Amino acid sequence: MGAASSSSLAxxxxxxxxxTRSAAxxxxxAEYLMPAPGMxxxxxxxxxxxxxxxxxxxxxxxxxxxxxxxxxxxxxxxFFSDGFYQRVLGTTVFVSLVTTALCLVMALPLxxxxxxxxxxRLKSTLIILVVLPLLMxxxxxxxxxxxMLGDRGVVNSIFVALGFxxxxxLYTPTAVIIGLTSxxxxxxxxxxxxxxxxxxxxxxxxxxxxxxxxxxTFMKVVIPLAMPGIVAGTVLCLILSMNAYATPVLIGGPxxxxxxxxxxxxxxxxxxxxxGSALAFVLMTVTVILTIASSLVIARMSNR
Amino acid sequence: MSVLSDRSLRRxxxxxxxxxxxxxxxxxxxxxxxxxWVAFFANKIVSFPPEGYTIDWFKNALAVASFRDGFxxxxxxxxxxxxxxxxxxxxxxxxxxxxxFPGRSAIMGLLMSPLVVPGIVGGxxxxxFFIEWEVATEIQMAATLPGLMIAHTVIAVPWxxxxxxxxxxxxxxxLEEASMNLGANRWVTLFKVxxxxxxxxxxxxxxxxxxxxxxxxxxxxxxxxxxxxxxxxAIVSYLxxxxxxxxxxxxxxxxxxxxxxxxxxxxxxxxSKAF
Amino acid sequence: MSTVVLQNIEKRYGEHIxxxxxxxxxxxxxxxxxxxxxGCGKTTTLRMVAxxxxxxxxxxxxxxxxxxLLAPYHRNTGxxxxxxxxxxxxxVAENVAFGLRRRGVSRADIEKRVAVALDRVRLGALKDxxxxxxxxxxxxxxxxxxxxxxxxxxxxxxxxxxxxDAKLREEMRVEIRQxxxxxxxxxxxxxxxxxxxxxxxxxxxxxxxxRIEQIGTPFELYxxxxxxxxxxxxxxxxxxxxxxxxxxxxxxxxxxLPLAGGDKPCxxxxxxxxxxxxxxxxxxxxxxxxCSLVGKIAVRxxxxxxxxxxxxxxxxxxxxxxxxxxxxxxxxxxxGDAVTLTWPAAASIRL
Ligand SMILES: Nc1ncnc2c1ncn2[C@@H]1O[C@H](COP(=O)(O)OP(=O)(O)OP(=O)(O)O)[C@@H](O)[C@H]1O
Ligand SMILES: [Mg+2]
Numbered sequence: 001m002g003a004a005s006s007s008s009l010a011x012x013x014x015x016x017x018x019x020t021r022s023a024a025x026x027x028x029x030a031e032y033l034m035p036a037p038g039m040x041x042x043x044x045x046x047x048x049x050x051x052x053x054x055x056x057x058x059x060x061x062x063x064x065x066x067x068x069x070x071x072x073x074x075x076x077x078x079f080f081s082d083g084f085y086q087r088v089l090g091t092t093v094f095v096s097l098v099t100t101a102l103c104l105v106m107a108l109p110l111x112x113x114x115x116x117x118x119x120x121r122l123k124s125t126l127i128i129l130v131v132l133p134l135l136m137x138x139x140x141x142x143x144x145x146x147x148m149l150g151d152r153g154v155v156n157s158i159f160v161a162l163g164f165x166x167x168x169x170l171y172t173p174t175a176v177i178i179g180l181t182s183x184x185x186x187x188x189x190x191x192x193x194x195x196x197x198x199x200x201x202x203x204x205x206x207x208x209x210x211x212x213x214x215x216x217t218f219m220k221v222v223i224p225l226a227m228p229g230i231v232a233g234t235v236l237c238l239i240l241s242m243n244a245y246a247t248p249v250l251i252g253g254p255x256x257x258x259x260x261x262x263x264x265x266x267x268x269x270x271x272x273x274x275x276g277s278a279l280a281f282v283l284m285t286v287t288v289i290l291t292i293a294s295s296l297v298i299a300r301m302s303n304r
Numbered sequence: 305m306s307v308l309s310d311r312s313l314r315r316x317x318x319x320x321x322x323x324x325x326x327x328x329x330x331x332x333x334x335x336x337x338x339x340x341w342v343a344f345f346a347n348k349i350v351s352f353p354p355e356g357y358t359i360d361w362f363k364n365a366l367a368v369a370s371f372r373d374g375f376x377x378x379x380x381x382x383x384x385x386x387x388x389x390x391x392x393x394x395x396x397x398x399x400x401x402x403x404x405f406p407g408r409s410a411i412m413g414l415l416m417s418p419l420v421v422p423g424i425v426g427g428x429x430x431x432x433f434f435i436e437w438e439v440a441t442e443i444q445m446a447a448t449l450p451g452l453m454i455a456h457t458v459i460a461v462p463w464x465x466x467x468x469x470x471x472x473x474x475x476x477x478x479l480e481e482a483s484m485n486l487g488a489n490r491w492v493t494l495f496k497v498x499x500x501x502x503x504x505x506x507x508x509x510x511x512x513x514x515x516x517x518x519x520x521x522x523x524x525x526x527x528x529x530x531x532x533x534x535x536x537x538a539i540v541s542y543l544x545x546x547x548x549x550x551x552x553x554x555x556x557x558x559x560x561x562x563x564x565x566x567x568x569x570x571x572x573x574x575x576s577k578a579f
Numbered sequence: 580m581s582t583v584v585l586q587n588i589e590k591r592y593g594e595h596i597x598x599x600x601x602x603x604x605x606x607x608x609x610x611x612x613x614x615x616x617x618g619c620g621k622t623t624t625l626r627m628v629a630x631x632x633x634x635x636x637x638x639x640x641x642x643x644x645x646x647x648l649l650a651p652y653h654r655n656t657g658x659x660x661x662x663x664x665x666x667x668x669x670x671v672a673e674n675v676a677f678g679l680r681r682r683g684v685s686r687a688d689i690e691k692r693v694a695v696a697l698d699r700v701r702l703g704a705l706k707d708x709x710x711x712x713x714x715x716x717x718x719x720x721x722x723x724x725x726x727x728x729x730x731x732x733x734x735x736x737x738x739x740x741x742x743x744d745a746k747l748r749e750e751m752r753v754e755i756r757q758x759x760x761x762x763x764x765x766x767x768x769x770x771x772x773x774x775x776x777x778x779x780x781x782x783x784x785x786x787x788x789x790r791i792e793q794i795g796t797p798f799e800l801y802x803x804x805x806x807x808x809x810x811x812x813x814x815x816x817x818x819x820x821x822x823x824x825x826x827x828x829x830x831x832x833x834x835x836l837p838l839a840g841g842d843k844p845c846x847x848x849x850x851x852x853x854x855x856x857x858x859x860x861x862x863x864x865x866x867x868x869x870c871s872l873v874g875k876i877a878v879r880x881x882x883x884x885x886x887x888x889x890x891x892x893x894x895x896x897x898x899x900x901x902x903x904x905x906x907x908x909x910x911x912x913x914x915g916d917a918v919t920l921t922w923p924a925a926a927s928i929r930l
Contacts, residue, residue, distance in 0.1 A: 031403075034399045035395065035396035039415060041392055045454055046421060047417070049432065049433035052429065056432060109321065109325050109328060112325075126329065128566075128575065128576070132563055132566060137519030137536050138519075138522075139521055139540050140519075141335060143335075143547070144336050145335050147342050148338055187579070193576075243425070263424055264526075268525075280429075283422075478661075479667075481651070481658070481664065484650070485726075486677050487729065489652050496677075
């Protein structure tokens with residue numbers, strides 16, 4: 001043994017030997033504290049505020065006062081007795097369902113196409129080009145759709161060039177659905193693509209070999225095997241579209257109401273925290289019910 | 305005999321399928337392409353085709369105070385938030401990515417929970433909490449840089465965790481054992497082996513957290529104040545009144561900044577794996 | 580270098596006992612192989628010596644140093660991992676220097692010792708390469724150099740060759756043995772490949788379900804296995820059950836086989852497949868100390884140098900027989916042929 005190594009190890013031996021048997025190199029306990037600061041942050045600045053919000057939703061609204069300490073269901077009653085808010089919720093649910101369905105229909109071919117590309121460079125380029133828009137931010141992406149759909153936008157210019165008359169597209173529910181579909185499509189594509197990537201091509205070859213055509217193979221083999229991804233992507237798209245803010249505000253215009261902008265107005269402009277909180281919890285509850293229901297429906301359809 | 309052979313039918317089918325897929329892909333990409341295109345239009349009122357091209361709108365964009373200030377504030381908030389998210393996320397990932405223990409998935413679930421709370425709901429809750437906090441302690445949090453930074457850290461932590469845990473889970477445990485076998489204690493092993501090996505993931509996590517914070521709109525809506533807006537909020541406020549090449553120039557700047565950061569991050573760790 | 584003594588080592592995982600009653604004393608410069616089926620506790624034992632697993636009882640000493648309670652980084656063992664565990668962010672020379680840095684060796688000395696260690700494994704030319712740009716065999720050599728350079732008290736190898744292809748495995752095994760002998764390294768070598776263990780080790784420790792079955796030199800273990808497990812695990816001996824009556828072994832169906840060498844009672848006989856001679860039909864006159872059984876060939880496998888038969892006896896039991904190739908396929912007995920199996924009584928191992 002080298003001189004340097006024996007001296008440093010001898011001193012180590014003295015330190016180590018004074019420990020107990022279980023301490024041979026493992027100081028258990030201390031390292032389990034490592035996630036604590038992050039957990040504390042999330043608990044203090046997200047979970048605690050959410051708990052406070054739940055409490056607020058049962059509070060009585062009195063202008064100029066924060067928490068009054070009352071416990072009442074009046075905010076929820078207000079929601080269920082005011083047709084306006086129910087229509088807002090109805091619009092939100094309708095737009096979300098249509099958007100999610102469109103995302104699914106469009107994502108299936110695109111993600112299948114990407115997952116079956118033989119060209120690795122092209123494949124990774126397409127994947128990154130799908131992900132990039134996702135991370136460009138809703139503000140910028142919605143701006144893109146305003147350019148596309150505006151009265152003198154790309155789509156109308158094409159209409160005019162083809163001899164049709166220009167029409168108003170922006171500030172209609174259709175425009176919101178188009179914009180939202182484009183905003184959420186990458187989530188669905190990425191989710192589906194990663195699942196389809198994992199489907200063994202030989203299974204498809206087996207189906208072709210047994211006489212199924214390409215379309216039958218896709219419908220009867222690929223889609224059932226991609227079901228976990230379909231459910232995950234659907235749930236994700238539903239959650240995000242139920243809570244969409246920028247698209248309805250910018251593309252829907254001031255007369256188009258969805259839940260997220262309404263909550264924002266209640267909490268900031270109206271300063272009606274109890275009602276705003278109640279709206280938030282109604283929204284979350286409906287979203288959860290919707291995601292569970294849609295997962296069940298999809299599972300039922302795939303079992304046939 | 306049919307006119308088309310089986311082979312040419314299949315080829316036709318394949319071509320039309322590729323066409324369909326690429327059309328859907330265009331639907332995804334086209335809006336962003338158009339924004340960049342319009343940013344160079346010579347005409348002030350957006351209409352197609354353009355009358356000519358110019359780069360004046362970029363100068364214009366930088367001259368608008370709300371954009372310039374918004375950009376600087378966003379840069380500051382995102383830098384601070386991504387550093388804090390690393391400081392909190394890396395230690396947590398070191399435990400969760402390398403050890404199996406009871407409660408591991410509960411801890412992971414808690415740290416990932418900001419992902420499932422919708423931005424508007426989370427923003428409203430944090431906003432009300434900050435106001436209550438201010439009433440109780442007289443320390444202002446809403447509409448301040450620290451308040452914004454804390455909220456952005458909350459939403460950046462899960463992304464840091466995703467990238468870091470994925471990388472640390474695939475780290476061969478024998479590497480740490482080899483290090484200790486050669487005489488390195490736990491700390492030396494951490495700093496000389498584990499962290500250097502995970503460096504690509506750390507870089508990617510930092511960039512991704514930065515981007516997530518930079519583009520956030522919904523959460524920030526509640527937490528900005530007068531004269532203190534982030535860039536995405538400045539963009540939305542502007543868009544509510546006008547759509548012109550100036551705003552497209554601003555959007556283009558954001559696209560280029562975010563795009564290059566993501567492409568760099570993707571060199572280190574495949575970004576699509578973080579979803 | 581020093582001796583290594585493991586005394587009454589035990590490792591429990593809750594109720595599950597991974598290793599128990601483990602006693603082993605390794606002489607200075609000796610190479611001991613731990614051999615046994617999967618899950619028998621070889622890796623656990625090795626990791627207890629390295630300090631990655633805490634023994635729940637017993638003590639481990641290197642020379643006069645009790646290391647039982649020491650952390651892995653204070654033990655001064657050199658371990659070569661099955662996956663090599665080369666640091667991917669360091670080049671070859673930096674990998675080898677890692678342990679020396681931790682020991683505070685001076686820069687100049689580090690450079691010298693790293694160069695010597697790399698030369699010893701014939702990798703001097705590759706010292707600036709990154710691990711991912713090395714072949715499996717080269718990575719293996721770097722891992723070895725990295726473990727050797729710190730002059731460990733004991734060298735620990737956990738299935739070091741199992742990720743290499745067959746030819747390279749044989750080369751590396753010879754190389755490791757040569758280096759180990761020239762440096763006089765006290766070494767523990769874990770493997771589940773019996774040929775590897777027999778060829779490389781001074782002594783073998785055969786383990787089964789957490790316990791030592793037998794310790795001995797390769798010759799001892801092969802020729803004088805102490806238990807039925809050792810006899811079958813090493814060399815795949817045939818097992819015959821029955822009882823001994825003086826100098827005769829009586830099988831269940833009454834067949835009598837002569838026994839050689841004393842009359843210690845036993846109920847199990849082991850016979851190596853290569854000690855059995857196979858003859859077509861009935862054998863002619865037999866010597867008094869020749870054992871013989873008749874049967875039918877069930878399977879014949881041609882392996883080039885040897886031909887292997889599975890022979891079904893009248894009692895329904897099967898024996899494996901291995902014969903040298905005869906150079907002509909025609910006179911080989913084929914499946915279905917009635918044959919006589921004979922072997923000298925001295926080849927029967929009493930168990
Ligand atoms: N961390 C652990 N927790 C519980 N049981 C364990 C643990 N590690 C090992 N064991 C058990 O201890 C026994 C011995 O395992 P060990 O890895 O030493 O076997 P081995 O002889 O090296 O086998 P192999 O040849 O497959 O590598 C096994 O039954 C194993 O399941
Ligand atoms: Mg093992």
